[in-house]
Amino acid sequence: MQLETKKLFMEPITETDWALFKALHTVPAVIEKCFDAPPDDELKAKFRARLQAWTPDSGAWLTLVIKEKASGEKVGITGFFVDQGIAEMGYLLMPEFYGQGYGTESLRVVIDWAEEELGLALFRAVVTEGNIASERVLEKCGFRLQEKIPEAYEIGGQLYADHIYQRVSTG
Template sequence: MVQITADDWGLFQSLNQDPAVISLCFDEPSPEAIKESFESRLPAWNKSSDHWLCLTMTLAETGEKIGVTGFRMAEGKAEVGYLILPKYHGQGFGTESLKALLKWASEEQGIQSFGAIVTEGNVSSEKVLTKSGFSLKEVVPDAYEIGGKLYADHIYSYESIALKQTV
């Protein structure tokens, strides 16, 4: 995984427009909003950055980029997220990339606390989180609207082992 570059625009745009990717994440953003979101992720990232660290997922065998993963820092906690091209759904790439991201963030950046918010019904994303060590902490009813329908937010949390050992 490497930080997103200007060359990754096509991948980012596809991920943010494909109904199979976004249907349980968010309404399709405008082209301008997608471009703004993409450009906000391009500057070099460090732990005090306000923008998302956005990394591309790449197949080792072919070099094909298949999705993005990353996080943004808020109040000392890293909020994780990931989007994967539909033809790669269900093959374990989300879990593999999230575990690698957590390991890197914890060991190299000293980040110990992670969170994720998943829209009700996004069972695949919830499986990725639980396989990666996250626990469901809270369900907030009618918290998020997609396509004119209200969904509950499922709020997950993960504390790295280093933090657990010091508590």
């Protein structure tokens, strides 16, 4: 499986993507508005889980590595898991690629693929309060804020609200 846009291509994560996966879960600029860095053993288990064969019914994440076409550099990861017919979306980008529209571009093609190939029509994403850049990406991709859950998530000892976004396909 490979997805492609004007500037990016995405393909399933492999063993060779460990350094990227680890960076995306430990670099302060990436995780500061998402989560605390997990312990090494937990991070390795999470990575192994992402390497599993994926099907819409597996309950596992479809994790795609985003690469820049021009340079071949790894930009980040994107993907989703399906729970009761709802695609729970997620994405993380390396800071050097912020502000280039890659989050929006990659998310749009993943959603288009999920709609066309899997017939999915309902998409959901949870964003931590204050992660304005991620909220903008979701809004550009047709998501709308559905709910705010106060003090739902702790990062660095501080409680934040979860912002629940949803997108319903019209086709």
